[in-house]
Amino acid sequence: MISAKLKERLIFIGPLIVLPGLIVAWPVLEVLWLSFRNRVQIFHIDRWVGAANYLYLFGEDLRFASAVSNTLYFTFVSVGLEFLLGLGFALYLRFSPEREWVKGMMLIPWVIPSVVSARLWQWMLHAEAGIVNYLLQSVGLTDAPIPWLSSPDLALHAAIFADVWKTTPLMVLLLYAGLLGIPENLLRAARVDRTPPFRMLFCILIPQLRPAIATAVVLRLLDAFRVFDVIYVMTGGGPANSTETLSLYAYRTYFQSLQFGYGSSVVVVQVMILAGLTAVAYRLLQGKNPAAAGDGPGEFHPRRTEVKE
Amino acid sequence: MVPVKRKPIFRVETMARILIRSLAVLAILAGCARSGPLPDENKTVHYYQFSLPRDREAFDRLRTWFHEEHPEVNLQIHTLPTSSDDQHQFYLTHLGSRSLSRIDVFALDVIWLAEFARAGFLMPLDDLFPEREWEEFFPAPVQAATYDRHRYAAPLFVDAGVLYSRKDLLLKHGFAHPPKTWEELVKASRVILEREEDPSLNGFVWQGKQYEGLVCNLIEFLPSRNPFLTVAESPRLEVDRVRRALGFMRDLVVRFGVSPPSVFSMSEEESRQVFQNGRAVFMRNWPYAWRLAQQEGSPVKDRVWLSPLPAFAGDASGGKGALGGFLLGIHPESPAREEARAWVRFLASPRAQRVLWQDLGLTPARRTVFPDLPSRGIPLDVLRQVMESAVPRPASPLYIPISQSVQAYGSGALAGVYPIDRAIRHIESDMGRIMRVMH
Numbered sequence: 145m146i147s148a149k150l151k152e153r154l155i156f157i158g159p160l161i162v163l164p165g166l167i168v169a170w171p172v173l174e175v176l177w178l179s180f181r182n183r184v185q186i187f188h189i190d191r192w193v194g195a196a197n198y199l200y201l202f203g204e205d206l207r208f209a210s211a212v213s214n215t216l217y218f219t220f221v222s223v224g225l226e227f228l229l230g231l232g233f234a235l236y237l238r239f240s241p242e243r244e245w246v247k248g249m250m251l252i253p254w255v256i257p258s259v260v261s262a263r264l265w266q267w268m269l270h271a272e273a274g275i276v277n278y279l280l281q282s283v284g285l286t287d288a289p290i291p292w293l294s295s296p297d298l299a300l301h302a303a304i305f306a307d308v309w310k311t312t313p314l315m316v317l318l319l320y321a322g323l324l325g326i327p328e329n330l331l332r333a334a335r336v337d338r339t340p341p342f343r344m345l346f347c348i349l350i351p352q353l354r355p356a357i358a359t360a361v362v363l364r365l366l367d368a369f370r371v372f373d374v375i376y377v378m379t380g381g382g383p384a385n386s387t388e389t390l391s392l393y394a395y396r397t398y399f400q401s402l403q404f405g406y407g408s409s410v411v412v413v414q415v416m417i418l419a420g421l422t423a424v425a426y427r428l429l430q431g432k433n434p435a436a437a438g439d440g441p442g443e444f445h446p447r448r449t450e451v452k453e
Numbered sequence: 454m455v456p457v458k459r460k461p462i463f464r465v466e467t468m469a470r471i472l473i474r475s476l477a478v479l480a481i482l483a484g485c486a487r488s489g490p491l492p493d494e495n496k497t498v499h500y501y502q503f504s505l506p507r508d509r510e511a512f513d514r515l516r517t518w519f520h521e522e523h524p525e526v527n528l529q530i531h532t533l534p535t536s537s538d539d540q541h542q543f544y545l546t547h548l549g550s551r552s553l554s555r556i557d558v559f560a561l562d563v564i565w566l567a568e569f570a571r572a573g574f575l576m577p578l579d580d581l582f583p584e585r586e587w588e589e590f591f592p593a594p595v596q597a598a599t600y601d602r603h604r605y606a607a608p609l610f611v612d613a614g615v616l617y618s619r620k621d622l623l624l625k626h627g628f629a630h631p632p633k634t635w636e637e638l639v640k641a642s643r644v645i646l647e648r649e650e651d652p653s654l655n656g657f658v659w660q661g662k663q664y665e666g667l668v669c670n671l672i673e674f675l676p677s678r679n680p681f682l683t684v685a686e687s688p689r690l691e692v693d694r695v696r697r698a699l700g701f702m703r704d705l706v707v708r709f710g711v712s713p714p715s716v717f718s719m720s721e722e723e724s725r726q727v728f729q730n731g732r733a734v735f736m737r738n739w740p741y742a743w744r745l746a747q748q749e750g751s752p753v754k755d756r757v758w759l760s761p762l763p764a765f766a767g768d769a770s771g772g773k774g775a776l777g778g779f780l781l782g783i784h785p786e787s788p789a790r791e792e793a794r795a796w797v798r799f800l801a802s803p804r805a806q807r808v809l810w811q812d813l814g815l816t817p818a819r820r821t822v823f824p825d826l827p828s829r830g831i832p833l834d835v836l837r838q839v840m841e842s843a844v845p846r847p848a849s850p851l852y853i854p855i856s857q858s859v860q861a862y863g864s865g866a867l868a869g870v871y872p873i874d875r876a877i878r879h880i881e882s883d884m885g886r887i888m889r890v891m892h
Binding site for chain 1: 538541542545549568571572574662663664714715717718723726727850853854857858861862864865866867868870879882883886887889890891
């Protein structure tokens with residue numbers, strides 16, 4: 145029978161295994177199971193089709209291929225921009241005086257619900273009635289209105305822009321918190337040594353920030369890869385599917401076309417790409433953790449809030 | 454940096470108290486709504502429909518009349534969100550599992566009929582009217598209500614694509630009437646654009662955005678009345694017809710230069726704004742735009758012609774608009790079947806159809822009411838002619854996924870992302886996958 149020790153362990157760990165099992169593993173397995181079937185509930189069709197869904201998905205489905213590339217493009221460009229802007233603003237907040245009101249202002253886009261901000265940008269970028277084109281035209285930068293949301297080349301960039309506008313504050317917040325965690329004596333020492341600013345940034349601040357960067361970037365990667373609301377509201381996936389992301393394609397296949405089997409195979413592939421992406425990102429960013437590389441945990445001091453300029 | 458002192462705006466207890474109080478009030482209100490003698494559920498008809506501005510008054514009137522005829526029936530009218538996608542989803546969830554809420558009669562978009570009929574959400578209504586009375590309706594909505602040789606719904610109202618032309622511009626440049634063929638429309642647009650020399654003026658605006666409206670436009674550009682999808686044992690895409698229609702739509706922008714590239718992102722309202730602001734000579738739209746173009750303050754007031762859509766030269770069948778509008782269906786498991794049928798018959802009656810037109814502007818599906826209809830400022834003869842010749846979209850239970858594929862790849866072909874032939878190949882292979890579901 146089960147040894148007493150194991151029994152004791154099971155009592156404590158058991159609920160922890162069962163609960164996530166019920167709310168995470170079971171639905172995931174259900175979706176995996178569905179992805180090998182053809183299920184259209186309302187017509188009472190439910191049949192095992194083997195790998196047929198996946199064969200079509202990877203073989204002939206142009207919409208899927210473009211959804212994958214749109215999603216990856218959206219993810220990398222928006223997270224990249226958000227990171228660069230976020231780092232810039234975080235450094236500004238950390239090393240410049242009078243930042244209380246700036247901090248407040250910075251948070252405004254993040255406070256607005258995504259659907260509202262997407263609608264806002266949709267109207268501002270409207271080709272004929274939008275303020276962006278109006279300004280560009282009145283300044284004389286363009287003659288004809290720029291079709292931000294109706295040109296297949298521009299629409300995805302417009303969506304990226306709206307997303308960057310909205311989520312950069314989150315990046316700022318996370319990186320700013322990371323910057324506050326950098327020991328003050330490290331910075332003082334650097335100042336005493338008259339470290340040039342770039343060296344300070346690349347050799348002190350960024351290595352120290354690595355854990356915060358890893359958290360922020362992975363968080364945003366996960367979020368951006370599942371993007372739905374911004375695009376659903378701004379372009380609906382058009383024009384010509386140039387902005388259709390995997391989430392949008394899955395949603396359409398599930399809830400508009402009611403093809404539960406095929407929709408599940410889309411979602412399974414999406415989850416797998418996402419898992420791979422997260423693993424790679426985490427490995428890259430966490431790999432050379434300064435704490436692990438010899439600085440030792442002793443270097444970390446409780447956060448200091450006074451800065452003497 | 455000076456540590457910031459934070460003062461909590463709300464204390465937790467206050468919040469909790471507010472929450473508990475409002476919940477209590479809600480519970481009491483809910484209790485009030487439930488009190489009173491319960492009506493006989495077997496005499497109750499739950500009717501679900503779209504929402505429109507001011508539909509309340511019109512339906513209150515209709516309900517009163519209906520109660521005069523059928524005092525025993527308790528009628529409950531429920532309204533759904535405006536978005537057609539939301540309504541579709543609501544029906545799919547609620548008609549599929551009857552436990553959620555009871556739906557006896559419901560208004561459904563013409564394109565959902567085949568899907569709902571195949572799913573068993575609709576009761577055959579062949580004997581709702583005698584055959585002679587069915588003929589009082591326009592043929593297109595009756596055809597749209599037919600699936601597998603049975604009529605599953607009664608027409609509520611109809612809609613179809615029409616052409617709006619700028620009367621003043623056409624007359625000024627020597628065109629005495631709206632174009633009857635697409636070739637004439639292109640020629641007139643080019644002549645007017647050339648002579649007006651107004652850079653903000655466009656020739657012809659229509660709806661090329663990636664959405665259901667694109668399929669309606671596509672149908673109207675088909676070289677004949679035949680559908681783009683043959684709905685038989687195994688549905689087939691009519692490749693040649695689709696290629697010609699898509700080719701012409703792209704040519705309107707690229708080769709003839711009469712439509713601006715922004716049509717590829719226009720839905721009804723965007724094109725109406727362009728036309729109503731006087732920046733287009735022609736517009737394809739639904740009849741609703743007429744009232745708005747003619748209202749006080751509209752820059753094109755009294756300068757617009759309404760006419761049926763053009764046909765291609767040599768097409769004897771004439772122009773055609775894609776059929777829109779709603780039908781009325783009854784759920785087969787409704788416990789109040791006779792009462793439900795009475796309500797459907799009533800809404801499709803000449804009296805109710807006239808109210809829907811007068812109060813809400815919904816075009817009657819019953820053509821026999823047209824002769825003594827108040828005009829509401831719209832040329833009724835044109836409207837009747839358009840509805841008479843409207844063509845329904847293909848009646849397949851899988852219409853929605855097929856249409857989505859057509860919207861996606863059609864829009865890609867129009868915007869020039871890939872060639873038309875490649876778009877058609879992708880639509881065909883998508884259809885193959887979608888169809889395999891059924892067999």
